[in-house]
Amino acid sequence: MELNPAQNYFSQLLNNRRPLLISGPCSAESEAQVLETAFSLKNTGIDLFRAGIWKPRSKPGTFEGIGEIGLQWLQRVQTEIGLPVSVEVATPQHIELALKYGIDVLWIGARTTVNPFVVQELAETLRGVDIPVMVKNPVNPDLALWAGALERFYNMGIRSLAAIHRGFSVLGENRYRNAPLWQIPIELKSRYKNLPLIVDPSHIGGRREHILPLTQQALDLDYDGLMVEVHPNPAVALSDAEQQLTPAAFAEMLNRLQVRTANC
Ligand code: PEP
Numbered sequence: 001m002e003l004n005p006a007q008n009y010f011s012q013l014l015n016n017r018r019p020l021l022i023s024g025p026c027s028a029e030s031e032a033q034v035l036e037t038a039f040s041l042k043n044t045g046i047d048l049f050r051a052g053i054w055k056p057r058s059k060p061g062t063f064e065g066i067g068e069i070g071l072q073w074l075q076r077v078q079t080e081i082g083l084p085v086s087v088e089v090a091t092p093q094h095i096e097l098a099l100k101y102g103i104d105v106l107w108i109g110a111r112t113t114v115n116p117f118v119v120q121e122l123a124e125t126l127r128g129v130d131i132p133v134m135v136k137n138p139v140n141p142d143l144a145l146w147a148g149a150l151e152r153f154y155n156m157g158i159r160s161l162a163a164i165h166r167g168f169s170v171l172g173e174n175r176y177r178n179a180p181l182w183q184i185p186i187e188l189k190s191r192y193k194n195l196p197l198i199v200d201p202s203h204i205g206g207r208r209e210h211i212l213p214l215t216q217q218a219l220d221l222d223y224d225g226l227m228v229e230v231h232p233n234p235a236v237a238l239s240d241a242e243q244q245l246t247p248a249a250f251a252e253m254l255n256r257l258q259v260r261t262a263n264c
């Protein structure tokens with residue numbers, strides 16, 4: 001798999017600014033919540049808005065995503081706020097709907113990356129489609145599975161690829177919701193030299209207070225971007241309430257990060 005930065009949506013954004021900033025709520029919950037979040041984040045200068053429309057929840061009976069109507073809210077984010085938008089897709093039907101509504105970027109969630117049959121089916125649905133795809137690591141610490149998922153999209157012609165590191169589920173009591181195991185994403189990045197690597201400190205940390213230090217660690221390791229969950233009122237969020245930041249806290253975090261400039 002050879003990635004050419006000139007053909008890669010994420011690398012092109014990185015030419016303008018580093019790190020790449022991706023942010024938005026864990027889940028789209030209401031039209032007002034989506035627009036309010038996007039408006040604040042636009043002012044913070046993010047590159048790409050995120051919101052889950054179909055949510056892979058561990059427990060049945062919890063909020064499983066707002067579904068198709070959320071795609072209309074995201075269209076308003078594009079046209080009225082002027083931000084490109086991304087959603088998680090896990091079935092060919094999700095992809096068809098996302099394409100129908102003109103979603104700019106797709107991402108593959110950790111619970112999907114674990115299954116090569118599903119990844120292959122999604123990749124085949126995208127054969128001949130020119131859309132950027134971000135692939136989260138699988139929930140388990142398996143570098144080959146992550147690399148294999150990226151290659152399945154590459155093999156179907158997707159050239160705008162990025163990897164998202166969201167931590168790994170490991171047994172036992174841990175400081176973080178998902179162990180970072182930094183050596184795995186670093187090895188992935190060294191294997192595919194022009195592959196943009198994005199950290200998702202929200203799902204690694206699982207709690208608000210971990211987001212800043214985890215992001216700083218990733219930047220110190222030369223990550224290319226970050227994806228951070230932001231909600232106007234995290235305490236009442238329908239998913240991942242413990243780890244979402246307010247837009248103001250996110251802006252403050254960005255101010256506190258130390259970003260290295262090239263070659264120093
Ligand atoms: C998410 O981004 O909200 C999500 C469900 O993440 P993950 O696939 O990393 O668990």
Ligand code: MN
Nearest residue numbers: 026229239240
């Ligand atoms: Mn989430």
